[in-house]
Amino acid sequence: MKKGTRIRAQWGVLPVAAFLMAWEVIARLDLIPGQLFLPAFSTVMGELIRLTAAGVLTDHLLRSGIRVLIGFCAGSVAGIAIGIVMGWNETMNRTLHPVFSLLYPIPALGWLPLLMIWVGIGEMLPILIIFICSFFPILYNTVTGIRGVSRDFIKAAKTLGASDIRILMTVLLPIALPNIFTGLRLEAGMAWRVIIAAEMVAIPTGIGALMMKAESLMRIDIIIICLMILSIVCFSIEKLFLYVEQRLTKEWR
Amino acid sequence: MPSIELRNVNNFACRDINMTVADGELLVLLGPTGAGKTTLLNIISGLIEYEGSVLFDGSPTEGTPTNRRGVGYLFQDLVLFPHLTVSSNITYGLRMQKWGLEAIDARLRELMDSMNIHHLAGRYPRDLSGGEKQRVALARAIAPYPKVLLLDEPFNNLDMRTTKYLRIEFRKILKELGLTAIFVTHSLKEAQEMADRIAVLDRGRLEQIGSPREIFFDPHGEGVSDFLGSPNILECDGYHVLGNGLVAAECNGMEIIVPYEGNSVRKIAISPGDVYLSRNRPPGPHLNRFQGVISKAIPRGSVMRFTVRIGNREIDAELPRDIAEAQDLREGMEAFIILKLRCLRIL
Numbered sequence: 001m002k003k004g005t006r007i008r009a010q011w012g013v014l015p016v017a018a019f020l021m022a023w024e025v026i027a028r029l030d031l032i033p034g035q036l037f038l039p040a041f042s043t044v045m046g047e048l049i050r051l052t053a054a055g056v057l058t059d060h061l062l063r064s065g066i067r068v069l070i071g072f073c074a075g076s077v078a079g080i081a082i083g084i085v086m087g088w089n090e091t092m093n094r095t096l097h098p099v100f101s102l103l104y105p106i107p108a109l110g111w112l113p114l115l116m117i118w119v120g121i122g123e124m125l126p127i128l129i130i131f132i133c134s135f136f137p138i139l140y141n142t143v144t145g146i147r148g149v150s151r152d153f154i155k156a157a158k159t160l161g162a163s164d165i166r167i168l169m170t171v172l173l174p175i176a177l178p179n180i181f182t183g184l185r186l187e188a189g190m191a192w193r194v195i196i197a198a199e200m201v202a203i204p205t206g207i208g209a210l211m212m213k214a215e216s217l218m219r220i221d222i223i224i225i226c227l228m229i230l231s232i233v234c235f236s237i238e239k240l241f242l243y244v245e246q247r248l249t250k251e252w253r
Numbered sequence: 254m255p256s257i258e259l260r261n262v263n264n265f266a267c268r269d270i271n272m273t274v275a276d277g278e279l280l281v282l283l284g285p286t287g288a289g290k291t292t293l294l295n296i297i298s299g300l301i302e303y304e305g306s307v308l309f310d311g312s313p314t315e316g317t318p319t320n321r322r323g324v325g326y327l328f329q330d331l332v333l334f335p336h337l338t339v340s341s342n343i344t345y346g347l348r349m350q351k352w353g354l355e356a357i358d359a360r361l362r363e364l365m366d367s368m369n370i371h372h373l374a375g376r377y378p379r380d381l382s383g384g385e386k387q388r389v390a391l392a393r394a395i396a397p398y399p400k401v402l403l404l405d406e407p408f409n410n411l412d413m414r415t416t417k418y419l420r421i422e423f424r425k426i427l428k429e430l431g432l433t434a435i436f437v438t439h440s441l442k443e444a445q446e447m448a449d450r451i452a453v454l455d456r457g458r459l460e461q462i463g464s465p466r467e468i469f470f471d472p473h474g475e476g477v478s479d480f481l482g483s484p485n486i487l488e489c490d491g492y493h494v495l496g497n498g499l500v501a502a503e504c505n506g507m508e509i510i511v512p513y514e515g516n517s518v519r520k521i522a523i524s525p526g527d528v529y530l531s532r533n534r535p536p537g538p539h540l541n542r543f544q545g546v547i548s549k550a551i552p553r554g555s556v557m558r559f560t561v562r563i564g565n566r567e568i569d570a571e572l573p574r575d576i577a578e579a580q581d582l583r584e585g586m587e588a589f590i591i592l593k594l595r596c597l598r599i600l
Contacts, residue, residue: 152328152330152332155295155319155326155328155332156326156328158300158318158319159322159325160320160346160349160350160393161321162320162345162346162349163320163349171334175336252336253335
């Protein structure tokens with residue numbers, strides 16, 4: 001790590017440490033009325049270790065993670081594939097765009113009651129919600145990325161002997177990659193936010209469900225643990241996509 | 254290299270174009286913006302729809318898609334692929350045409366040697382200067398040994414010095430390779446320096462095709478004259494040879510020194526753009542220098558056209574507008590002209 005980057009990273013840690021210390025002090029000194037509802041940071045950490053050792057946390061996190069992974073991957077693949085077709089072919093774009101334009105604004109969680117009836121309450125439900133949540137934004141980012149590539153690049157590739165499929169693979173997709181990655185990065189975080197909501201409402205397992213159980217038992221420490229885990233997971237996934245995107249496009253952008 | 258022939262070519266921007274470019278010839282398509290020059294290149298490369306026929310070496314190309322026509326195309330904005338290094342840009346066409354790795358390597362080395370761009374191999378287009386981008390784009394266009402090469406105003410966004418250098422370099426490379434090429438420009442000067450022949454295009458019609466000399470001194474029709482700017486033609490009453498390849502011609506009381514090639518001197522021509530104009534007396538000997546009064550000053554696009562009355566004769570001069578404005582040249586003002594020696598032609 002370069003010196004400047006290390007210093008900046010250290011500066012980022014300081015406010016977080018200050019916040020955690022303030023939290024600990026406020027909770028310990030009973031500075032807020034009704035401190036019953038605010039466990040100290042150290043208490044929360046203790047519970048985190050206990051839940052992890054018992055395998056409860058890992059189990060719920062894994063279940064949520066697998067749902068997100070399947071739904072997000074399926075939604076991304078479908079979004080990118082149909083996005084490529086729409087971006088490449090004007091007729092397909094004109095045909096599909098009006099339909100998707102009507103479906104896109106519906107919030108992913110809005111589909112929940114309908115899907116509960118159509119597919120029932122089971123593993124398919126959160127996966128489908130994540131699919132819908134990922135599909136539309138990634139589709140639109142892909143279409144925008146492909147259609148944003150100057151037509152002159154296509155002409156140049158044609159005169160150099162490239163077939164349509166090779167133009168797509170060697171020119172359009174690589175140049176549209178930053179746009180596609182922006183969609184993936186934003187939606188990977190969004191998928192976690194949506195899965196939690198879905199699990200809170202309709203699914204008995206997963207981090208969302210754990211939070212709802214904790215709420216009914218007044219276990220504020222567990223709720224806080226779940227929120228902290230979500231924050232770390234969303235942050236890490238976004239950083240991971242950013243890193244991959246930069247690795248792939250940094251040199252020429 | 255094959256010849257190019259266009260027979261009755263029509264589309265939304267071109268009307269009844271008939272012309273032939275000979276094997277190894279460098280034809281310059283000259284015309285104002287919107288004349289249909291780029292459209293014609295797109296027709297030849299098969300990038301857009303058209304009626305009529307385009308033939309390479311007598312064989313019609315209709316039905317052959319762009320990627321199999323064997324056309325090298327240097328675009329106005331160069332369109333180097335931003336995500337590929339210089340090497341990958343140059344070898345892109347070779348990979349698309351499934352050349353073997355060794356052949357690709359050898360061709361890349363050959364092109365980098367001839368263009369003197371070895372040091373750029375690993376760079377991306379964003380890190381290249383304007384002139385470097387031109388060379389890389391040319392190398393990419395000619396790498397797969399195209400049958401014909403089309404160049405669409407490739408020097409448009411460059412400074413004058415780089416442009417002049419690249420014009421000479423590009424012409425040299427094209428001639429060495431013996432490529433049949435069509436070069437599009439709206440600059441008369443560029444056309445004169447590059448062309449074997451010039452074809453003047455205006456509002457989609459081919460107005461005239463001929464040698465630079467024919468186009469310059471004998472423009473057909475008002476459209477061509479308007480665009481080229483008619484040259485000053487001076488009738489000569491007599492002349493005497495000076496030696497050293499020069500002749501002194503008497504033209505209506507003006508003695509003009511002209512390069513001489515042994516023919517009789519009846520008329521002398523010079524383009525308005527080659528007449529130097531200044532409000533101050535220019536330094537140096539009095540040869541080809543005359544004093545007169547500006548009788549007209551008319552703005553024409555990026556230039557100002559002045560008519561200078563010298564005795565009972567009028568000479569047209571053209572200056573870039575910024576230079577004309579800096580000198581504050583106006584009608585009725587006394588001014589000096591120089592007829593540039595190497596730009597004078599005997600008709």
